[in-house]
Amino acid sequence: MENVKPKMIVFDLDLTIWPFHVDQCMKPFQLDCLKKVKDVYGNEYSLFPEVLDALFKLSKENYILAVASRIEDITTAYLLLNFFNIAHYFTYIEIYPYNKSVHFKWLNLKSCIPYNQMVFYDDDVRNIRCVSKLGVHTLLVQSNIGLSYKLIQTFLNPDK
Template sequence: MKLFFFLNLFIIITCTMKVDRLKIIVFDLDYTLWPFWVDTHVTPPFRIKNGSIVDSYGSKIKCYPEVPEVLSNLKALGYELGVASRTSEIKGAEQLIQLFGWEKYFTYKEIFPGSKVTHFNNIKRESNRHFDEMIFFDDESRNIYDINRLGVVSILVRNGVNKQVVENGILQYVNDRSS
């Protein structure tokens, strides 16, 4: 299954001229990479217990099942990855990224309350890239609307990130950029 996803993305990338402009893929965290709000549904600090990530009450913490593979494959394909989260639980979000082993994937981490527009302006400045070289995945329509207005192809995620959501998002990026 992993090979199938990797091959599908490779075919999309090699057969489409416009995807070579895609450089940065940014994800929201809550209800996008994991199925909860880190500031209200779980209780930091987090730790590893018996091989699982748990919160301070011992409740197991999990991400959406395909997220680790998606992040690994996108990084292997040469994309720069980032997170943009408006959570007020900054330390908890950063701790979960570390415990899930995702820090090796993310070049950009914009985790603080406020507008996603600020997050993306920071990523643009730090990366020296243009908004039309980015794609964004988020579960909230208001964020999709705001970031679309910047010129970033923005994908509404309904049930968490998975391989199909990312493949469809990249295809939408290609279609939007070829018009």
């Protein structure tokens, strides 16, 4: 693997940023007076515990952040990004139900960042395999733990 510092860090959403599948949730969602995201039955939804801190730190380190997700319910995915107040961290957002290589081709075209300067975090091995064939550095996220700053650092700073 080349030792090139990445310019773009890309994240999947389901089971990576948040601990659920958007397409399997009860809808509609709402934001209550305590700023908690709930569905029509009162079920509460949240991000994985370390996501906000990780996104904040990465943005302060001037990485370009992006989303690549195969969610079919695109509207709800965008709604949740806004309800969780994390949409502003992402320069590029590719959410549609296609093969992840399509997402990355668009990220490459829009950003002009070469694949070997991108890192992708996802819980799905199929997506990891697909994207790594493009030359993107990939890391598998444990779907029961989700994204953490420590996991991100395993690639960005392997000596720490």
